[in-house]
Amino acid sequence: MSSFNALPKGVTEADFTKAIKEYRALMGEDRVRTDSASLQSYSKIMCPVSEELHKPSAAMYPKTVKEIQAIVGIANKYKTPLWTISTGKNFGYGSAAPATRGQIVLDLKTMDKIIHVDEELGYCLVEPGVTYYDIQKYIKKHKMNLMISVPSPSAIVGPVGNSLDRGAGYTPYGDHFLFSCGMEVVLANGDVVRTGMGGVPNSTSWQATKWGSGPYVDGIFTQSNYGIVTKMGFWLMKTPPPGGYLPFLMKFPKVEMLPDIIKTIMPLRLSQLIPNACVVVNSLLEAACLCNYDENGKGMSRDTFYKGKGVLPPHVIQQIIEKCNIGAWSFYAAIYGTPEQVALAWKYVSGSFKAKFGNQVEIITEKEAKDDTNFEFRRQMMMGGSSLQEFTYYNWRGGGGSVWFAPVAAARPSESYKQVKIATDVLNKHGFDYLAEYIIGWREMHHIIDLLYDRTQPEETARAYKCYDELLKVFAKNGYGIYRTNPAFMEKAADTFGPEMRKIHHNLKKALDPNNILAPGKSGISLG
Ligand SMILES: Cc1cc2nc3c(=O)[nH]c(=O)nc-3n(C[C@H](O)[C@H](O)[C@H](O)COP(=O)(O)OP(=O)(O)OC[C@H]3O[C@@H](n4cnc5c(N)ncnc54)[C@H](O)[C@@H]3O)c2cc1C
Numbered sequence: 291m292s293s294f295n296a297l298p299k300g301v302t303e304a305d306f307t308k309a310i311k312e313y314r315a316l317m318g319e320d321r322v323r324t325d326s327a328s329l330q331s332y333s334k335i336m337c338p339v340s341e342e343l344h345k346p347s348a349a350m351y352p353k354t355v356k357e358i359q360a361i362v363g364i365a366n367k368y369k370t371p372l373w374t375i376s377t378g379k380n381f382g383y384g385s386a387a388p389a390t391r392g393q394i395v396l397d398l399k400t401m402d403k404i405i406h407v408d409e410e411l412g413y414c415l416v417e418p419g420v421t422y423y424d425i426q427k428y429i430k431k432h433k434m435n436l437m438i439s440v441p442s443p444s445a446i447v448g449p450v451g452n453s454l455d456r457g458a459g460y461t462p463y464g465d466h467f468l469f470s471c472g473m474e475v476v477l478a479n480g481d482v483v484r485t486g487m488g489g490v491p492n493s494t495s496w497q498a499t500k501w502g503s504g505p506y507v508d509g510i511f512t513q514s515n516y517g518i519v520t521k522m523g524f525w526l527m528k529t530p531p532p533g534g535y536l537p538f539l540m541k542f543p544k545v546e547m548l549p550d551i552i553k554t555i556m557p558l559r560l561s562q563l564i565p566n567a568c569v570v571v572n573s574l575l576e577a578a579c580l581c582n583y584d585e586n587g588k589g590m591s592r593d594t595f596y597k598g599k600g601v602l603p604p605h606v607i608q609q610i611i612e613k614c615n616i617g618a619w620s621f622y623a624a625i626y627g628t629p630e631q632v633a634l635a636w637k638y639v640s641g642s643f644k645a646k647f648g649n650q651v652e653i654i655t656e657k658e659a660k661d662d663t664n665f666e667f668r669r670q671m672m673m674g675g676s677s678l679q680e681f682t683y684y685n686w687r688g689g690g691g692s693v694w695f696a697p698v699a700a701a702r703p704s705e706s707y708k709q710v711k712i713a714t715d716v717l718n719k720h721g722f723d724y725l726a727e728y729i730i731g732w733r734e735m736h737h738i739i740d741l742l743y744d745r746t747q748p749e750e751t752a753r754a755y756k757c758y759d760e761l762l763k764v765f766a767k768n769g770y771g772i773y774r775t776n777p778a779f780m781e782k783a784a785d786t787f788g789p790e791m792r793k794i795h796h797n798l799k800k801a802l803d804p805n806n807i808l809a810p811g812k813s814g815i816s817l818g
Contacts, residue, residue, distance in 0.1 A: 550703065
């Protein structure tokens with residue numbers, strides 16, 4: 291029986307004890323924790339398997355790049371694996387859980403400096419522990435005319451972790467890795483690399499251009515375990531002038547309308563009349579976002595409409611749509627520019643939908659939305675604002691289990707509905723409802739499906755695992771890959787992209803981290 295919470299695979303208790311002693315000599319006891327209470331928060335995993343499989347052995351809180359260099363030295367000596375997180379809120383994709391049991395969580399929340407915000411060129415350079423909210427506060431304090439693209443939980447998560455997992459937001463800069471520029475990375479051998487122009491001493495364009503000279507390497511540090519990112523740059527959009535932002539919602543009454551909705555959106559997206567990563571949300575996700583509990587645990591939930599855990603029948607879904615006054619699909623997007631540009635673009639955008647759908651589309655702008663909480667949540671987010679509104683939907687089904695299944699589709703009308711049908715069939719077969727949204731990027735749609743289950747029930751958790759597993763298989767069979775996943779499925783997800791890609795990943799790992807000390811198992815990459 292070990293005196294530690296868990297031990298890394300292949301590391302003896304004696305060696306682990308020595309390693310912890312050396313880590314503590316470097317950073318002190320406070321910043322190297324092995325007690326269960328300190329590790330509790332890293333054990334709240336968000337994938338449908340036992341916490342035991344992903345239990346960390348320790349957590350460490352470095353403050354400087356030099357400390358991280360020393361840490362990788364000790365890790366190489368004792369082969370203690372390091373699972374790096376930035377703000378550590380990878381909700382729905384595993385949270386902070388390491389890919390395998392016994393890894394040390396390298397928690398970079400203690401590196402939280404905003405190094406520079408450049409108002410002239412619209413970019414920032416930040417450390418991993420900086421949250422989106424920190425950047426928003428900084429911009430406000432310094433009265434800068436800038437905004438950062440955020441994911442939904444932006445108040446508590448940060449751009450480094452989000453962009454390294456290739457997350458998405460809802461402004462025109464919504465593809466977060468695409469709008470990142472320049473990284474500083476500590477490699478497993480202790481080298482510190484600055485990518486792009488950052489390699490040139492005294493460069494003034496590290497955050498101004500993504501490309502340096504020679505192969506572009508930033509991508510290999512995303513969704514990977516080839517380095518520890520200690521600084522990262524992000525482009526910031528200029529805030530439009532007063533009257534230059536027009537968020538809107540369009541509600542559609544029938545599920546089968548989806549292909550026509552996508553068909554109408556895409557020309558507007560490609561021409562940049564709608565410039566942002568916009569969303570088409572299904573009825574149940576929209577209803578679940580409205581689900582607010584008061585302090586007595588009362589509020590609207592799935593239970594309000596249907597007793598029992600079985601799949602919601604279509605007539606109940608229809609009742610929910612009517613009671614909540616939502617669409618079978620809700621399309622949220624925005625127009626940005628000068629007031630004149632916005633007015634003109636709005637004529638084309640609203641005109642396109644009216645011409646296609648006539649009185650079958652309900653069009654809502656700020657004027658009609660009044661105090662609609664879902665509209666307000668989206669309005670803020672499409673302008674880079676913070677809110678945690680969407681989190682209320684954990685109360686929708688109850689039991690706290692949630693895992694995102696997120697396949698990507700080419701943004702074609704036929705594919706949109708095909709994916710909905712495939713997902714609904716598999717989810718319903720396993721007793722789960724279809725709750726999802728499409729985030730519409732440049733030419734693709736991220737289909738973000740929330741598999742909600744009751745984590746307090748072992749049978750339901752096991753069923754959620756089987757369901758996810760089948761979703762992965764069936765989508766791959768239909769030619770669809772997923773954009774991101776949780777540790778329980780990283781190995782299987784990697785397999786869907788073929789053996790040749792796995793070989794490249796493996797060879798890179800051998801070259802960059804021969805002792806396999808950086809996050810083994812991340813994206814299915816490990817030498818163990
Ligand atoms: C209700 C809800 C809504 C959500 N909405 C969105 C959304 O709109 N868009 C979206 O993208 N996500 C969304 N998420 C998922 C998730 O919460 C966010 O993506 C969040 O930003 C990720 O957590 P983080 O920023 O704390 O990253 P972290 O958890 O810190 O990092 C994510 C991963 O990146 C790697 N990593 C982190 N830091 C480093 C580093 N310094 N060096 C090397 N590797 C590193 C690790 O593998 C880590 O597991 C949502 C989740 C929930 C529950």
